[in-house]
Amino acid sequence: MSSMEYGNLAYLVLLGAVVVFWFLVSHRQSLNKTLQHGALWGLIFLGVIAAIGLWDDIRQTIQPQQLVVSDAGRIEVPRAPDGHYYLTLDINNAPIRFVVDTGATSIVLTQSDASRIGLTDDDMIYFSEAMTANGPVRTAPVRLDEVALGPFRDTNVRAFVNEGDMKGSLLGMDYLSRFARLEIAGGRLILHR
Template identity: 35%
Template sequence: MYKRTVASLLLALPFCLVSVPAWAVHSLTVLGLFENKAVLKIDGRQRVLSAGETSPEGVKLIRADSQAAVLEIDGQRRSYPLGTSVSNTFARSPAGPTVRIWQDSGGMYATVGSINGLPVDFLVDTGSTSVAMNAAEARYLGIDFRVVGTPTMVHTASGVARAWHLTLDKVQVGGIELTGVSAVVLDGAHPERALLGMSFLGRLDMSRKNGALVLHKPY
């Protein structure tokens, strides 16, 4: 239940940028997702694509659900979560590290990683725009969120709660390490487990294979 709450809280945070290969399309934003249908903004024009359909710009929708769309661009297929904004300012990159995350007994993708070098239990949440944690977790990590963070108010299932938006120096899962990762700290005990949101995931390629969530850093 809290997963859905955090997803709704963080929609106002900036879109994440992810790297893309060299292609003819200059910019793309995933505006809306439905079962096998996606609302995209391609080079400034809004397009609604159904699975198997190709836009005039050459973007083909392979499949979609409420969390992500698989698009084929310039012959390459990648998963683009809701809210992702990409551009061709990134060149084609060599292969990078890959991490596989398996579902737990509850059907959730959970993994152990680290924030600023300290171990953290993560719950993968593609519906959360940012990495999110509770105040106790932030204190354990040595994050003085009331000093370094920007205060804000967020809506939770029990009402309005205080939160602080900040940037983490380093987040690592397996062999994938990213710096300057956007995060939010919520006052109180929720979320019970830190959420690995799109400020981290959105900078990677994501796919599902043989029951595992596969994360790949393209450079």
């Protein structure tokens, strides 16, 4: 927790203590009934806090991940609660989840995603280097036989496998530039082809 969060927590605890103290003093004649009401309000408060804490998980479950509108030739992707856009592409018939990264030049796969699509250690020679926010990392250039996003299919697509640790694979501008138009509006990423 940051110092700001500790300050907020301390404020809420102090505010709660003042409210409880006032409530007990003002209802000291019927203390049993007051404690019952206090317990009820405490449970309501805990329920609201739990709902707020779980809201991102609930919204992520309900919210559609990506919408393909093939007759209009577009794909719409809602912004995730963390502020990023995620796309699931079928690479060599295996679904791989990517974070859309307009700061990345190419498709960059994690080692685990590379093995999921059938690439082996023999397919990867780490001789190239990429500059990341964490410094330089070695990468292995590879070719992807087929990349599909909804109805859009591309073959023989260039990509790189990152030798370092990554949270997830990146979908960079080399692939995104295959679309005629890319726009971000109303919390949605819209790709037109």
